Amino acid sequence: xxxxxxxxVSDKFSEFARFNGGMTPAQIKAMLMLPDGxxxxxxxxxxxxxxxxxxxxxxxxxxxxxxxxxARWKIEGLLALPPRAGGELSHKRKHCNTxxxxxxxxxxDTYSMDLCIDQNCELMDDHQTGQHVQGMILIEASxxxxxxxxxxxxxxxxxxxxxxxxxxxxxxxxxxVFPVHAxxxxxxxxxxxxxxxQKFDVEIDLVQAQQVCMTTTFxxxxxxxxxxxxxxRDLAETAARNCLQGIVQMSLGANGASRSHxxxxxxxxx
Numbered sequence: 153x154x155x156x157x158x159x160x161v162s163d164k165f166s167e168f169a170r171f172n173g174g175m176t177p178a179q180i181k182a183m184l185m186l187p188d189g190x191x192x193x194x195x196x197x198x199x200x201x202x203x204x205x206x207x208x209x210x211x212x213x214x215x216x217x218x219x220x221x222x223a224r225w226k227i228e229g230l231l232a233l234p235p236r237a238g239g240e241l242s243h244k245r246k247h248c249n250t251x252x253x254x255x256x257x258x259x260x261d262t263y264s265m266d267l268c269i270d271q272n273c274e275l276m277d278d279h280q281t282g283q284h285v286q287g288m289i290l291i292e293a294s295x296x297x298x299x300x301x302x303x304x305x306x307x308x309x310x311x312x313x314x315x316x317x318x319x320x321x322x323x324x325x326x327x328x329v330f331p332v333h334a335x336x337x338x339x340x341x342x343x344x345x346x347x348x349x350q351k352f353d354v355e356i357d358l359v360q361a362q363q364v365c366m367t368t369t370f371x372x373x374x375x376x377x378x379x380x381x382x383x384x385r386d387l388a389e390t391a392a393r394n395c396l397q398g399i400v401q402m403s404l405g406a407n408g409a410s411r412s413h414x415x416x417x418x419x420x421x422x
Contacts, residue, residue, distance in 0.1 A: 162202025198229035
């Protein structure tokens with residue numbers, strides 16, 4: 153018996169599966185209902201993008217029940233990715249909104265983490281266009297990369313709540329990213345750390361099939377939350393006050409223009 157390999161992607165990436173010999177969970181479940189002997193080859197599954205962690209567990213359990221000896225279904229590739237980063241690192245309350253795996257330190261200031269898209273995330277809630285992964289998802293994954301690396305490797309010993317401020321961000325898209333395995337290569341270009349704050353300049357490459365598909369740079373600063381909270385409150389109060397003053401001035405100006413127009417036409421308000 154031969155072997156056939158399939159990349160498993162979520163149902164929202166069904167167009168990619170249709171044109172590239174992939175599979176969706178719905179298709180796998182349908183195949184598991186077929187009688188023994190129908191499948192001519194051993195099916196080997198590899199995890200693509202869009203799959204929820206619970207969905208992987210459900211598929212794995214169904215396959216093990218149907219093929220306990222693993223003679224016809226190989227699922228090692230479906231389970232191969234490292235776990236999604238926790239919400240305490242990604243700053244996400246819903247697990248599905250975390251787009252990156254736990255980071256690994258490669259050397260001094262270089263880190264790596266896998267892209268882990270769940271189709272239930274906030275950025276795929278509306279719709280999916282075409283076969284590629286949307287650019288805003290990749291920008292958000294890059295943003296989460298600096299959060300998880302900083303939380304895991306620079307803030308863990310500080311034992312205090314922190315506040316991240318983005319100073320600048322640039323992104324350069326070099327190629328489409330498709331719903332197959334990809335990883336983010338994270339490099340700290342410069343860092344300035346003291347007791348009051350930590351400032352970083354970083355560069356993040358999104359790599360797929362040994363090709364850099366997107367490069368993003370961030371300059372950001374990390375402050376203790378209590379230090380920045382008062383400054384944020386002061387700025388919010390100033391913004392609200394200035395906005396209200398502008399609204400009042402516009403309203404007075406409009407009323408004045410209306411009265412002037414009424415007087416010119418010989419009509420006086422009561």
